[in-house]
Amino acid sequence: MDQHVSRRSVLAGAAAGLAVPAAVTVGAAPLAAAPVAATMAEGVTRRITLYAEALPGGLFGYGLAPGQATIPGPILEMYEGDILEIDLVNNTDQRLSIHPHGVDYSVDSDGSPLNNSFNNPGQTRRYVWRTREMSPAIGRRYLPGSAGYWHYHDHAMGTDHGTGGVAKGLYGALIVRRRGDILPDKQFTVVFNDGTINNKVAPNTPMFEAKAGQRVEFICIGHGGLPHTFHLHAHRWVDNRTGYLESPADPSHVIDNKNLDPGSSFGFQVLAGEGVGPGAWMYHCHVQFHSDGGMVGIFLVRNPDGSMPAGAQASIDRFRGHTHPTASHNHG
Amino acid sequence: MDQHVSRRSVLAGAAAGLAVPAAVTVGAAPLAAAPVAATMAEGVTRRITLYAEALPGGLFGYGLAPGQATIPGPILEMYEGDILEIDLVNNTDQRLSIHPHGVDYSVDSDGSPLNNSFNNPGQTRRYVWRTREMSPAIGRRYLPGSAGYWHYHDHAMGTDHGTGGVAKGLYGALIVRRRGDILPDKQFTVVFNDGTINNKVAPNTPMFEAKAGQRVEFICIGHGGLPHTFHLHAHRWVDNRTGYLESPADPSHVIDNKNLDPGSSFGFQVLAGEGVGPGAWMYHCHVQFHSDGGMVGIFLVRNPDGSMPAGAQASIDRFRGHTHPTASHNHG
Amino acid sequence: MDQHVSRRSVLAGAAAGLAVPAAVTVGAAPLAAAPVAATMAEGVTRRITLYAEALPGGLFGYGLAPGQATIPGPILEMYEGDILEIDLVNNTDQRLSIHPHGVDYSVDSDGSPLNNSFNNPGQTRRYVWRTREMSPAIGRRYLPGSAGYWHYHDHAMGTDHGTGGVAKGLYGALIVRRRGDILPDKQFTVVFNDGTINNKVAPNTPMFEAKAGQRVEFICIGHGGLPHTFHLHAHRWVDNRTGYLESPADPSHVIDNKNLDPGSSFGFQVLAGEGVGPGAWMYHCHVQFHSDGGMVGIFLVRNPDGSMPAGAQASIDRFRGHTHPTASHNHG
Numbered sequence: 003m004d005q006h007v008s009r010r011s012v013l014a015g016a017a018a019g020l021a022v023p024a025a026v027t028v029g030a031a032p033l034a035a036a037p038v039a040a041t042m043a044e045g046v047t048r049r050i051t052l053y054a055e056a057l058p059g060g061l062f063g064y065g066l067a068p069g070q071a072t073i074p075g076p077i078l079e080m081y082e083g084d085i086l087e088i089d090l091v092n093n094t095d096q097r098l099s100i101h102p103h104g105v106d107y108s109v110d111s112d113g114s115p116l117n118n119s120f121n122n123p124g125q126t127r128r129y130v131w132r133t134r135e136m137s138p139a140i141g142r143r144y145l146p147g148s149a150g151y152w153h154y155h156d157h158a159m160g161t162d163h164g165t166g167g168v169a170k171g172l173y174g175a176l177i178v179r180r181r182g183d184i185l186p187d188k189q190f191t192v193v194f195n196d197g198t199i200n201n202k203v204a205p206n207t208p209m210f211e212a213k214a215g216q217r218v219e220f221i222c223i224g225h226g227g228l229p230h231t232f233h234l235h236a237h238r239w240v241d242n243r244t245g246y247l248e249s250p251a252d253p254s255h256v257i258d259n260k261n262l263d264p265g266s267s268f269g270f271q272v273l274a275g276e277g278v279g280p281g282a283w284m285y286h287c288h289v290q291f292h293s294d295g296g297m298v299g300i301f302l303v304r305n306p307d308g309s310m311p312a313g314a315q316a317s318i319d320r321f322r323g324h325t326h327p328t329a330s331h332n333h334g
Numbered sequence: 335m336d337q338h339v340s341r342r343s344v345l346a347g348a349a350a351g352l353a354v355p356a357a358v359t360v361g362a363a364p365l366a367a368a369p370v371a372a373t374m375a376e377g378v379t380r381r382i383t384l385y386a387e388a389l390p391g392g393l394f395g396y397g398l399a400p401g402q403a404t405i406p407g408p409i410l411e412m413y414e415g416d417i418l419e420i421d422l423v424n425n426t427d428q429r430l431s432i433h434p435h436g437v438d439y440s441v442d443s444d445g446s447p448l449n450n451s452f453n454n455p456g457q458t459r460r461y462v463w464r465t466r467e468m469s470p471a472i473g474r475r476y477l478p479g480s481a482g483y484w485h486y487h488d489h490a491m492g493t494d495h496g497t498g499g500v501a502k503g504l505y506g507a508l509i510v511r512r513r514g515d516i517l518p519d520k521q522f523t524v525v526f527n528d529g530t531i532n533n534k535v536a537p538n539t540p541m542f543e544a545k546a547g548q549r550v551e552f553i554c555i556g557h558g559g560l561p562h563t564f565h566l567h568a569h570r571w572v573d574n575r576t577g578y579l580e581s582p583a584d585p586s587h588v589i590d591n592k593n594l595d596p597g598s599s600f601g602f603q604v605l606a607g608e609g610v611g612p613g614a615w616m617y618h619c620h621v622q623f624h625s626d627g628g629m630v631g632i633f634l635v636r637n638p639d640g641s642m643p644a645g646a647q648a649s650i651d652r653f654r655g656h657t658h659p660t661a662s663h664n665h666g
Numbered sequence: 667m668d669q670h671v672s673r674r675s676v677l678a679g680a681a682a683g684l685a686v687p688a689a690v691t692v693g694a695a696p697l698a699a700a701p702v703a704a705t706m707a708e709g710v711t712r713r714i715t716l717y718a719e720a721l722p723g724g725l726f727g728y729g730l731a732p733g734q735a736t737i738p739g740p741i742l743e744m745y746e747g748d749i750l751e752i753d754l755v756n757n758t759d760q761r762l763s764i765h766p767h768g769v770d771y772s773v774d775s776d777g778s779p780l781n782n783s784f785n786n787p788g789q790t791r792r793y794v795w796r797t798r799e800m801s802p803a804i805g806r807r808y809l810p811g812s813a814g815y816w817h818y819h820d821h822a823m824g825t826d827h828g829t830g831g832v833a834k835g836l837y838g839a840l841i842v843r844r845r846g847d848i849l850p851d852k853q854f855t856v857v858f859n860d861g862t863i864n865n866k867v868a869p870n871t872p873m874f875e876a877k878a879g880q881r882v883e884f885i886c887i888g889h890g891g892l893p894h895t896f897h898l899h900a901h902r903w904v905d906n907r908t909g910y911l912e913s914p915a916d917p918s919h920v921i922d923n924k925n926l927d928p929g930s931s932f933g934f935q936v937l938a939g940e941g942v943g944p945g946a947w948m949y950h951c952h953v954q955f956h957s958d959g960g961m962v963g964i965f966l967v968r969n970p971d972g973s974m975p976a977g978a979q980a981s982i983d984r985f986r987g988h989t990h991p992t993a994s995h996n997h998g
Contacts, residue, residue, distance in 0.1 A: 117613065146579050164622075254585055256812075264622060448984055450980070495954060584917050593925055
């Protein structure tokens with residue numbers, strides 16, 4: 003159920019700025035149906051089927067095929083200009099929906115009970131997400147395009163705001179890229195959801211793995227009812243749209259700790275272990291009683307050849323014995 | 335008491351960069367005393383009288399005339415370089431003041447009991463707010479000017495920090511514009527104040543209305559003791575000073591969800607329904623139990639001719655029946 | 667124990683862009699061992715010894731000499747390219763460490779029990795922090811350098827996340843400057859740590875003092891388990907890396923209130939009293955019950971000749987009588 007995605011080879015060339023159609027990825031390998039990069043100049047329309055299903059422990063997830071639901075759901079990707087049509091199949095016995103952040107949609111794709119936009123149990127419903135490039139406004143300014151590290155989530159289970167669905171795992175990352183954005187080698191979705199990461203607590207939180215030097219993309223999403231801050235050890239990023247300095251004059255903050263509060267999301271790329279070497283690096287909520295309560299995981303940077311760095315296995319073993327000195331966390 | 339402001343016709347020409355004097359607006363129409371745009375090159379000094387008054391339900395508000403107090407108070411606007419002199423009349427039986435964010439003021443206009451700057455019951459006191467343009471610093475850098483989406487609030491009722499006054503409605507938006515900033519067609523003030531929006535909970539929260547394509551300005555302010563995140567459905571903005579991309583190279587995040595914690599404020603403009611169409615769009619706190627508790631309202635985007643979009647009345651009717659599945663919210 | 671640093675005369679010339687070696691400052695005067703500026707073009711390696719010690723009231727602090735521990739610890743400064751080697755002496759009877767934000771370090775300098783990187787009671791251990799300049803990435807983007815307003819803290823006392831050490835005072839500011847950054851006349855470290863500022867509550871919080879017109883640098887750090895917002899009266903800054911507009915086209919927000927949540931940090935410079943005059947200006951957490959509970963202090967802007975401004979002593983006297991209307995704050 004992890005999100006250890008390693009699919010970028012199928013998109014070779016895209017980093018050089020070629021147009022790439024909407025991509026859908028999940029799991030540890032490229033999705034069979036994922037598109038190979040092409041040199042199309044226009045946005046594309048893609049249709050996928052997403053299945054909402056019950057998972058063990060009272061949880062729920064979205065998946066790209068029956069029986070393949072995960073928490074978080076698959077990473078959905080688009081380029082500015084693309085359209086994504088989602089046929090959401092509700093294989094549960096509860097009302098639910100899918101509501102995206104960042105993209106364009108009509109009221110019937112809002113995913114909200116307010117607009118009567120949800121799936122009853124057993125129902126299939128189509129949601130359409132559209133994207134755009136930046137466009138000129140008056141005064142030499144520009145209306146923003148859709149590019150961003152966004153997310154999607156249920157907006158109908160439990161309450162009219164999907165509080166039940168979000169608490170139980172119905173969420174995932176949505177990336178809209180601008181032409182020319184740098185593509186990563188690996189991607190990790192990190193969801194701070196009440197006192198959990200991806201609805202798990204240490205030592206069962208995801209261990210994200212990369213080889214030293216790989217370009218790794220984190221997509222961080224906040225959910226639930228509590229404030230959080232995301233901290234990654236030994237790596238830092240620019241607090242702007244891409245996580246890179248867009249020029250030497252880019253005035254943005256460089257950070258390694260950022261608020262990750264309900265409904266917010268951000269993303270960035272790092273070269274795994276760059277300047278610090280391989281090792282078992284922590285990522286965690288920096289709210290002290292949240293990290294103590296289990297909101298912590300390991301970003302394992304392996305040696306360039308994929309072997310385990312010296313000392314890393316001992317660190318992992320210590321982590322596996324992680325205890326919770328406080329009981330104040332909240333299993334969402 | 336709503337802040338459905340539609341006054342921009344009196345400021346025609348300002349969007350092209352002409353200097354405009356300090357403006358004061360409130361309610362659904364231009365304030366009688368509001369200035370008509372002129373082509374002055376320098377900042378202006380304006381004097382207004384503001385009345386602090388008790389309102390039903392133990393609340394308080396600021397207003398531009400006796401008996402006209404609102405929650406939030408009137409939107410106060412200045413251009414960089416302007417001075418605003420406020421004669422605050424305290425028509426209540428409690429100590430109170432007005433404290434601004436972002437602008438320049440001397441200690442006697444601080445609005446704090448610390449500096450003996452407040453109104454006793456029945457007292458009138460003058461507060462002076464000054465603004466500035468950016469100015470060169472050393473190293474080819476610049477000291478910032480005053481432009482921003484700011485706010486004002488009581489700093490003396492209940493406690494030395496105005497906790498009582500803020501909780502009961504003594505707050506409002508303050509905008510300082512830079513010459514050349516784009517002016518909106520309509521303005522809405524959204525204050526997340528403990529578990530309320532503008533001291534109301536759904537379904538009594540404000541319904542903001544605009545015609546599709548109108549340029550709408552949101553000014554969002556956080557107050558009280560709780561963390562919040564502001565989310566607007568189907569619209570997004572740039573997380574910078576203006577909400578627009580300042581150039582194609584502007585590195586800022588594009589967002590639709592942002593922390594709105596006590597004392598913070600931000601603003602942005604959107605074209606109502608652009609790319610998504612008319613409809614009843616939600617705005618809400620994304621902290622799940624806050625939205626469930628009533629921190630949600632409707633941004634009604636009407637058809638371009640002002641008529642009700644298909645389905646919108648049904649959405650509004652559903653909203654009017656909004657129930658609160660949790661009781662954990664806090665009526666400030 | 668205050669951090670009223672006035673040392674910049676020893677770094678004359680640096681503001682013009684000359685390279686300056688790693689500096690370490692603490693207290694009200696230049697540290698005897700602090701380096702005098704030189705015109706070196708390359709980063710330097712510096713070694714310091716830091717002492718972790720018990721303080722009265724069950725607190726702990728870092729200091730640059732035995733018996734000189736403070737809360738917060740000394741401000742540590744580097745230029746991009748510098749290396750700082752810290753010999754941490756643990757003069758306490760508890761396990762502890764030092765963990766930095768923003769800089770580069772190997773796993774053995776992580777400061778975390780996960781990586782077996784900490785000091786047992788009585789133990790001395792070397793931690794090495796490295797920094798870098800920005801470097802080209804693909805796509806005309808840049809990997810960020812290390813420059814930033816960072817911080818350091820214990821990561822081993824009490825829990826594997828240093829919750830005990832952080833709560834009791836083991837934290838301080840770490841600044842990494844880019845060549846050409848503007849240097850301040852004075853520096854103040856403000857740590858919002860649960861319900862305290864620098865582990866103190868009003869009226870015992872630090873009173874920061876400067877003469878009108880002095881260039882004052884605030885380094886603000888969040889710790890503990892609660893969300894906070896930092897507000898400074900009558901001064902504002904740019905929400906970017908330096909706090910200054912980096913050009914007239916810099917799109918960044920100008921703010922006077924900012925989230926200061928656990929693990930986050932930011933810094934900025936202001937000219938004391940510029941445009942507003944001398945006086946006793948408040949800085950405080952804007953979460954209402956936190957400021958009421960004592961998370962408030964005074965930024966005393968003296969007259970240019972150093973004398974007390976009219977009325978300021980009365981304000982200070984009122985502050986000294988500060989009472990806490992609520993008991994909900996948390997003495998970390």
